[in-house]
Amino acid sequence: MGGLMAALLIWALLLPRGGSGEAWPIHTACKDSSLEVLYQSCDPLQDFGFSIDQCSKDLKPNLSIRLGLILRENIKELFLDIALLTKGSSILNFSYPICEGDHPKFSFCGRSKGEQFYYAGPVNNPGFLVPEGEYQVLLELYDENRSTVACANATVICS
Numbered sequence: 001m002g003g004l005m006a007a008l009l010i011w012a013l014l015l016p017r018g019g020s021g022e023a024w025p026i027h028t029a030c031k032d033s034s035l036e037v038l039y040q041s042c043d044p045l046q047d048f049g050f051s052i053d054q055c056s057k058d059l060k061p062n063l064s065i066r067l068g069l070i071l072r073e074n075i076k077e078l079f080l081d082i083a084l085l086t087k088g089s090s091i092l093n094f095s096y097p098i099c100e101g102d103h104p105k106f107s108f109c110g111r112s113k114g115e116q117f118y119y120a121g122p123v124n125n126p127g128f129l130v131p132e133g134e135y136q137v138l139l140e141l142y143d144e145n146r147s148t149v150a151c152a153n154a155t156v157i158c159s
Helices: 002-009
Strands: 027-031 035-041 049-052 063-070 078-086 089-100 116-123 133-143 148-158
Antiparallel strands (some): 027 035, 078 133, 133 148
């Protein structure tokens, strides 16, 4: 779960939607005097909502988040890939199974295409101090067929 929190913390990719050449708007997941987390959907077909309840560069364990979207795919199995970059260099790549066939970890596992996916609650993560700098985080949620459920690129700015 720690990887899930770290990943959900930092979103925003600039891919155009639906071939129109327009990108989804950039959203603020959280902002305070020393930390700002911005994200943008990189899914060409839909945007989504995400927020972090406590915004501080001193991240506490069990951070509360909110995430909502309409499912375009069934989620019998759900996986999360995370790539963390700074100054164009990759510093972390991580994959995490969120829902596995017979071992659902969350109530939304097993939801069907067209249903609302909404999670509000804690994400088990290790507490840590975010180092100063600007970071990019690429996130992709996908199903067992590798179909995209959600995609985002986040920018984390810590001063």
